[in-house]
Amino acid sequence: xxxxxxxxxxxxxxxxxxxxxxxxxxxxxxxxxxxxxxxxxxxxxxxxxxxxxxxxxxxxxxxxxxxxxxxxxxxxxxxxxxxxxxxxxxxxxxxxxxxxxxxxxxxxxxxxxxxxxxxxxxxxxxxxxxxxxxxxxxxxxxxxxxxxxxxxxxxxxxxxxxxxxxxxxxxxxxxxxxxxxxxxxxxxxxxxxxxxxxxxxxxxxxxxxxxxxxxxxxxxxxxxxxxxxxxxxxxxxxxxxxxxxxxxxxxxxxxxxxxxx
Amino acid sequence: xxxxxxxxxxxxxxxxxxxxxxxxxxxxxxxxxxxxxxxxxxxxxxxxxxxxxxxxxxxxxxxxxxxxxxxxxxxxxxxxxxxxxxxxxxxxxxxxxxxxxxxxxxxxxxxxxxxxxxxxxxxxxxxxxxxxxxxxxxxxxxxxxxxxxxxxxxxxxxxxxxxxxxxxxxxxxxxxxxxxxxxxxxxxxxxxxxxxxxxxxxxxxxxxxxxxxxxxxxxxxxxxxxxxxxxxxxxxxxxxxxxxxxxxxxxxxxxxxxxxxxxxxxxxxxxxxxxxxxxxxxxxxxxxxxxxxxxxxxxxxxxxxxxxxxxxxxxxxxxxxxxxxxxxxxxxxxxxxxxxxxxxxxxxxxxxxxxxxxxxxxxxxxxxxxxxxxxxxxxxxxxxxxxxxxxxxxxxxxxxxxxxxxxxxxxxxxxxxxxxxxxxxxxxxxxxxxxxxxxxxxxxxxxxxxxxxxxxxxxxxxxxxxxxxxxxxxxxxxxxxxxxxxxxxxxxxxxxxxxxxxxxxxxxxxxxxxxxx
Numbered sequence: 001x002x003x004x005x006x007x008x009x010x011x012x013x014x015x016x017x018x019x020x021x022x023x024x025x026x027x028x029x030x031x032x033x034x035x036x037x038x039x040x041x042x043x044x045x046x047x048x049x050x051x052x053x054x055x056x057x058x059x060x061x062x063x064x065x066x067x068x069x070x071x072x073x074x075x076x077x078x079x080x081x082x083x084x085x086x087x088x089x090x091x092x093x094x095x096x097x098x099x100x101x102x103x104x105x106x107x108x109x110x111x112x113x114x115x116x117x118x119x120x121x122x123x124x125x126x127x128x129x130x131x132x133x134x135x136x137x138x139x140x141x142x143x144x145x146x147x148x149x150x151x152x153x154x155x156x157x158x159x160x161x162x163x164x165x166x167x168x169x170x171x172x173x174x175x176x177x178x179x180x181x182x183x184x185x186x187x188x189x190x191x192x193x194x195x196x197x198x199x200x201x202x203x204x205x206x207x208x209x210x211x212x213x214x215x216x217x218x219x220x221x222x223x224x225x226x227x228x229x230x231x232x233x234x235x236x237x238x239x240x241x242x243x244x245x246x247x248x249x250x251x252x253x254x255x256x257x258x259x260x261x
Numbered sequence: 262x263x264x265x266x267x268x269x270x271x272x273x274x275x276x277x278x279x280x281x282x283x284x285x286x287x288x289x290x291x292x293x294x295x296x297x298x299x300x301x302x303x304x305x306x307x308x309x310x311x312x313x314x315x316x317x318x319x320x321x322x323x324x325x326x327x328x329x330x331x332x333x334x335x336x337x338x339x340x341x342x343x344x345x346x347x348x349x350x351x352x353x354x355x356x357x358x359x360x361x362x363x364x365x366x367x368x369x370x371x372x373x374x375x376x377x378x379x380x381x382x383x384x385x386x387x388x389x390x391x392x393x394x395x396x397x398x399x400x401x402x403x404x405x406x407x408x409x410x411x412x413x414x415x416x417x418x419x420x421x422x423x424x425x426x427x428x429x430x431x432x433x434x435x436x437x438x439x440x441x442x443x444x445x446x447x448x449x450x451x452x453x454x455x456x457x458x459x460x461x462x463x464x465x466x467x468x469x470x471x472x473x474x475x476x477x478x479x480x481x482x483x484x485x486x487x488x489x490x491x492x493x494x495x496x497x498x499x500x501x502x503x504x505x506x507x508x509x510x511x512x513x514x515x516x517x518x519x520x521x522x523x524x525x526x527x528x529x530x531x532x533x534x535x536x537x538x539x540x541x542x543x544x545x546x547x548x549x550x551x552x553x554x555x556x557x558x559x560x561x562x563x564x565x566x567x568x569x570x571x572x573x574x575x576x577x578x579x580x581x582x583x584x585x586x587x588x589x590x591x592x593x594x595x596x597x598x599x600x601x602x603x604x605x606x607x608x609x610x611x612x613x614x615x616x617x618x619x620x621x622x623x624x625x626x627x628x629x630x631x632x633x634x635x636x637x638x639x640x641x642x643x644x645x646x647x648x649x650x651x652x653x654x655x656x657x658x659x660x661x662x663x664x665x666x667x668x669x670x671x672x673x674x675x676x677x678x679x680x681x682x683x684x685x686x687x688x689x690x691x692x693x694x695x696x697x698x699x700x701x702x703x704x705x706x707x708x709x710x711x712x713x714x715x716x717x718x719x720x721x722x723x724x725x726x727x728x729x730x731x732x733x734x735x736x737x738x739x740x741x742x743x744x745x746x747x748x749x750x751x752x753x754x755x756x757x758x759x760x761x762x763x764x765x766x767x768x769x770x771x772x773x774x775x776x777x778x
Contacts, residue, residue: 084769085428087411087753088454088497089586089669089711091519092543092560237707 119244120187120258124218127153127205132214136172148172154179154249156197156213156221171212179215182255184223184243197255198222198240219245221257295319295365296377302330303384305678305695306629310334313380323360330385342387345737349382356384358700359738386678389718391603393761394778395733395742396723400763401440402747403773405433410767412455413754417598418462420758422479423765425773426453432467434479437763437775444482448475454497459512460504460599460618464528466514468496474516476528486531494519500549502569504599505619513569515555517544523557525569535572539565546588550634551596551622554650558585564638566650576655578648583641587671591635591694594675594717595625598759603717605760625677628652628695635694637661637680639668645682647697659697663690670712674719679736681722683710689724691736701739705732714757714764723764725752731766731776745776 017023035054042050136148148170155173163169185192201220203209215221226239243257269277295318302310311333316326327344336342348357348364350371361367368376408428416422421438432446432453451470458465464485465477474489474496495518502513511529518524523537523544542560549555554575555567564578564585590596600608600617608614626634633651635658640646645661645668652658666686673680673694680692689703689710708728715722721742722734731745731752750769757764764776 085409085411085452087711089545090753091454091495091497 121218124204154215156200179255182257184257184259186259195223198224215249217248299380301380301382318365321364344385346383351379393716393718395721396764396776396778397743399747400777401775403440405442406771409769413756413765413767414456415758416458416462417601417759420760420763424456424465425767426456426467428452446477457499459501466499468499470495489526491533492518498547500547502549503551503596505615506553515547517547519543537567548588548590551592556588558588558638560584580646581640581642585638585640587639589637589671589673591673591677592622592625595621637671639671641667661692661697663699674715675717676719681713683713685709703734705741712755714755716757717761725755727751
């Protein structure tokens with residue numbers, strides 16, 4: 001095994017041999033002869049290995065040829081019928097990629113009681129306060145006034161939040177680590193939509209983190225799903241739904257979540 | 262401890278004293294002599310109905326004027342027809358649709374400072390003599406179907422018989438009085454896409470994904486004859502021949518298919534009489550008019566009109582820019598209900614039945630004393646066209662612009678004065694059927710409106726939507742009359758019985774629901 005891509009380096013530096021194209025062409029042209037010679041003259045284990053390799057190659061070749069042949073056939077593509085019954089006026093329509101299937105799914109799911117409290121990521125790593133908070137030392141008497149903390153993880157801060165006066169602000173949530181939107185995936189539809197966050201419902205590590213709106217893996221957030229057009233049983237538009245964060249936002253710089261159905 | 266209110270401020274006290282000291286001016290409330298105007302009554306075709314008569318403004322409510330007109334026409338009190346009036350503003354080209362509570366104020370608002378002794382033209386539109394109450398509650402939720410319900414229709418005979426077609430390959434007949442299933446009609450091997458009762462209520466046709474049409478006897482729940490085979494692809498819609506046109510003691514049925522053809526079947530023998538081919542794509546809608554013309558709309562953007570007797574093409578209308586989704590005839594309601602009307606009197610003889618069915622059709626289709634069946638076509642190009650082949654030929658009467666998305670369903674009101682259209686833009690719109698003018702937009706649904714159905718008296722409209730609700734609208738004011746939540750999923754089909762007592766609906770949640778007042 002080469003320890004480095006030294007051949008590529010060499011060609012980059014000095015270029016290829018002047019007759020490189022000619023040689024590769026000739027080599028390729030002789031390939032058939034070479035294979036034939038091997039097939040006829042190899043004996044023993046080598047012959048066995050060679051035959052096996054060649055057999056696999058031929059299968060691949062036949063498959064490729066068949067695919068090419070199929071591509072050339074001209075004709076009506078077989079019509080795909082929708083799997084769920086729909087009235088005549090919805091047949092032939094490209095199914096609008098709405099997340100409407102949601103509501104029925106949610107309803108079916110709710111019927112099973114056990115499923116009510118299950119979430120996609122049941123166990124998450126706890127985060128200690130040492131990891132989450134960085135101590136800010138203020139004032140001259142540094143050692144004494146170490147009561148201020150900076151949250152080191154991404155947070156969600158409500159739209160009407162104003163920072164408290166410096167004197168009273170115990171927790172600082174840095175602007176750069178604030179998130180307003182999450183990429184929410186619907187698990188069965190495989191649709192991902194960017195939705196505004198409404199609030200942090202629960203951070204499993206610590207109730208204090210929930211209060212601060214810390215967004216870590218496994219946190220349950222509430223997202224605004226009014227764009228998806230989900231309707232409740234009474235005909236009103238549902239707009240808040242819970243989702244669970246599936247990535248480590250502090251590593252990725254974005255917020256991915258899965259909708260709880 | 263209850264909160265003690267602060268004492269009134271000085272300003273409040275002063276205002277209180279002022280109010281008690283001055284006397285209220287009640288002169289406008291007292292009915293004074295407001296003067297009078299001259300009323301000229303014309304019918305919807307513009308012909309004068311009665312002599313010009315002087316009417317006092319104080320008495321000029323719509324009800325009073327309706328009574329006055331009936332008296333002028335010399336009717337008995339029992340035969341009084343309720344009228345709606347549209348007011349032509351004198352000297353201007355404005356027609357006010359809604360009769361105001363204060364007529365004098367309306368005229369003054371339109372710049373007629375002194376409307377006394379002027380002649381005001383009132384065009385009178387007769388209303389149905391019966392009144393349908395808006396449905397307001399769910400009467401029954403009848404489970405039974407194993408898959409979504411795709412189509413439904415009430416029998417023209419009575420509102421107690423409802424047929425539904427479903428994705429579980431069955432047609433079911435329900436008794437809406439008791440909320441119980443009556444018959445399960447098994448036989449199809451694909452989803453049932455449409456059900457339709459014959460105009461005499463004696464047969465039920467169902468069309469399906471399995472490329473066949475089947476005829477059933479709704480009285481016994483037994484199949485009638487063999488299944489009608491012949492289409493190469495699924496059958497999207499069926500239309501019965503109107504009752505007064507039935508020949509050789511048999512009904513005929515037209516069926517539209519995805520394969521681009523329309524077949525006309527002789528029901529009693531199961532024979533194909535004509536194959537109307539010409540459409541280049543799926544035929545989405547078929548209607549059989551009262552003058553033996555078959556109207557078809559197709560995904561190839563064209564509307565074709567066929568002669569059902571000879572099986573020939575009469576005309577081809579290519580105005581739409583995209584699929585034609587639905588076609589509605591001005592006489593749809595009359596043709597579907599045959600000889601049944603609100604009086605519940607069924608003629609005894611076959612001749613009488615035909616005569617009555619014909620009369621009902623002609624009343625519905627008559628314009629300016631001439632039978633002219635109009636139809637309106639709804640399309641994916643967001644527009645609709647209003648057609649009148651007898652008077653306008655291949656030129657549309659009007660293009661109905663206003664929807665902001667595909668128009669899925671369109672329906673003439675039973676009295677033929679209004680058109681309701683339901684679209685993917687979440688709105689239902691009302692149009693004047695005479696000239697295609699936009700009247701009102703009924704907004705309230707939050708998802709595409711799939712279907713709409715008129716009440717028999719044309720005063721109410723029910724719409725079913727993807728947002729799982731039904732909504733009942735007052736067609737005259739355009740206000741929401743009742744909101745009917747209750748479906749757990751999309752509502753695919755909604756229909757209002759011919760006598761207006763029951764609304765039936767079905768959808769993705771697999772249960773039939775009936776709604777009553």
